[in-house]
Amino acid sequence: MDLKHFSHRHPLIFIEEVKNEGKKDIICSGCNEPILGPAYKCSECNFLLHQSCTQLPREIQHPLHPNDALILQAPSASSRCDACRRFCGRYFYYRCDWCNFDLDIKCASRWQICPDKCHQHAFVPILNQIQFACEACGVERKDIAYLCNICRLLVHYECTEFPRTIKITGHDHSLTLTYSLHQVKEDHNIFCKLCYKKVNIKYAAYYCQRCSYLAHLNCATDTLFEDRIADYSSTADFNSFSNNSIDFVNLRDGEGAREMQHFSHHHSLNFNEEELKDDELCEGCMQLISAPFYSCQQCKLFIHKRCTELPKKKRHLLHRHVLTFHSRAPSIDGMFYCNACKHYRHGFTYRCDECQYNLDVHCSSMPECLKHEGHQHPLFLAINSDEECNACDYNDAHRVFVCTDCSFTLGFKCATLPLEVTHKYDTHPLKLTYTAEDDSGEYYCQICEEERDPNHWFYYCEDCDFAVHPHCVLGEYPYIKFGSSYTNEQHPHPLTIVQRSKYFPPCDACDVPFDGVAIECTQCKFNIHPWDDCLWNLTQETVK
Template sequence: MEVEIHDHSLTLLRKLITFTCDACGKEGKDTPYLCLTCAFCVHPTCASLHRTVKHVRHQHTLNLTYSLPQIQPDYQICLLCVEKVDTNYGFYYCPSCTFVAHLSCAADGDIEDNINVLKDEDKESIEPITALRYGNPESVDSVSYVVKKKIMGEEGIEITTEIKHFSHQHELTLTHELKNSDKCDGCERPILTPFYNCTQCRFVLHKFCAELPRNKWHPLHQHLLTLSKNAYGIGKWFSCNACDLRSYNGFSYSCHKCNFDLDVNCSLTSDRLTHDSHEHRRLILSNATIRGKCSVCDSEGYVFRCSDCAFALDFKCATLPNSAIYEQHEHPFTLQYTLEDDSEEYYCDICEEKRHPKHWFYYCIDCSYPTHPDCILGKKNFL
């Protein structure tokens, strides 16, 4: 058959043999396709690969290639699964920004809409698609509120002081005065100034949460997500697909077609992460079809992987706040990545159960008071 990944036609070898695929570099025991002109030998699945693909995790088209220009070492890091790519064999490559991916990762068929094979007639439409996903969010009708009143602030800067937000029946007014300990009805974290306040009821939103776009793309999902309040009905909870935490009243970015939800915290986490807990700091979101084990809490789920070592961090740990407040304690707590001493006896001062020496914990340095994250935060990660 004629294929896109090779210049010559390929013939199916009707015999089971052990071989190394010249496309992906993996060994296989199969009935391969063989080029009778130059002995190019590939898995049947690799023979059907396309020369050019478009992946939801990258803004440019990816080209199948068998070598990198000049320079590069014998391997690169696949920016989808965060594992090594042997560049002596085939891989998908973006010449615009040196994005490299395994053939199997970029052409992953486990997610139906994860890959868009570009036909000739489609190539002219690449730029509009790219602008929609990676450009101005206004292009997907993302405004969440209507401006009702503005004032002129210092240096001639306009300040929106009154809005009508999609999530609430009353108009909201901007304020800097904290009157109680209410939590934001968007992210469910303690309210901080400035925030929008309803004068007719107790509904409050951080200014930042009020300005969240109504629609957005996220690297964990292939469809456009829509910001919702009580997406499944008043009093019904949703579980965040990234961190597995439940929310009863907060905002969610939802895809109702797939029953996919992200809470506000996880929706703001991109596919690249810098975290103070790890020496190499550069963490990359692993492919959405690959569930990994978190190096901190041992839970399995979506993880950010280090491109230099085996360290992995799941969404729940990656989005833990650096500080927390416990209503029955007078001092703030700070997230700790290393143990407070070498006693080998570690307990939580809230539940009085043992703490795992490997797991992160919250600590009040004024009182030498350690706690489990779940004991101080509950089911949601409150600042």
């Protein structure tokens, strides 16, 4: 059986056992050790190799040089092993041409496993400041370096402090601090799952081998964003927790029933498949109602069918705790502030009572990979980004959807804009529009009459050439249920949530103008801000 080996110009012939007819040992040309047993021999010269030396891998990833692959080379007297400092004239050796790094096969054989698995790094300081590039984060600066005396890893002090394992919100498995990412193919676009910027696999990252989940060191551990560090202590069995397996909001007569009892309302609800002629809002998501939906004709209440089928609990990438479904926010007036889109609103909410964190139905249902008609590429939810939203130029508190194909970014507020709205100034529906309606160079909002940025999204009616800012057509509080009433123990009469603009007389409690919403008591004839302080101050003045 002939073998063509890269290290020799002639074919090699397999022999079962090398016979030593003289007193001298027969030496392997690959490892400089005596040959006993099966080998490969050149019939034209004295070249011999152990059978095992012919089976050495041509390419390895080694803990002494974790960032690049090492390629097997024939012996060379001009190369010196970077581990033992001996010349490689008598041994096969592994080489990285990029870094001019050499490692003979004897030194390579002493380390068989990735350093992340075979030892805990033992870092010692090099007390004199030196200029070096950290092999964990890649940042080069003059500083005191810390060297692992086992694998020679050279890092900054702060990079020695990263925890070995970490749990990330929205991911089922623990992530391991990994200095060698050779298992990640470099020909793929590798992105951090928290900021969706590229990961340089030459440096350390947090990695999940089970599903190839990657996160930058700083993204995973940045103390400014504690929400991403998962805490599932409130859940008895988190591993069995699944959004798909949680019990749905129960329907009295089964899924798709013509009549059902929903726990958020005291009357039975009837199933409808025909579109309404009038604009009505869904009681759950506060969006325009569309078929199929359930309704209570007695109360003029409407709920999308999909909003009756929401899970009772959710976990979400935006928050570290499990979120619980509430058909009404626990505030007195039923209003809550959505921490994703930054809107005050009524409707259903997913809430963490411990943190008083809320997500409305729409935001809680946004996928981690979003396909929006306003952009040609998929958008990915990044929870650690400093990019501004391209649709409005607003920095959306680090929680944005980003495109990995181009530099497009979309904030939660714009990502959740309704695709179609109505307004009293136009008889047609206004469609969310993403590019300027013409090339005139002059763009104005026809509600506020202020100039519009042609790069920003807007609502437009092509038939009437009617263009408006999103905030002008929606208002400051588009998801508040105006006209709803509630009682408060601080006041003897029902209070009603009403619209009040800055042009209305100011608040009767604090004398500050309104910004769109107020609380009215028709019996006492007052209008105040919907905050407890204003009601409390007014009550105290009445008592006096």
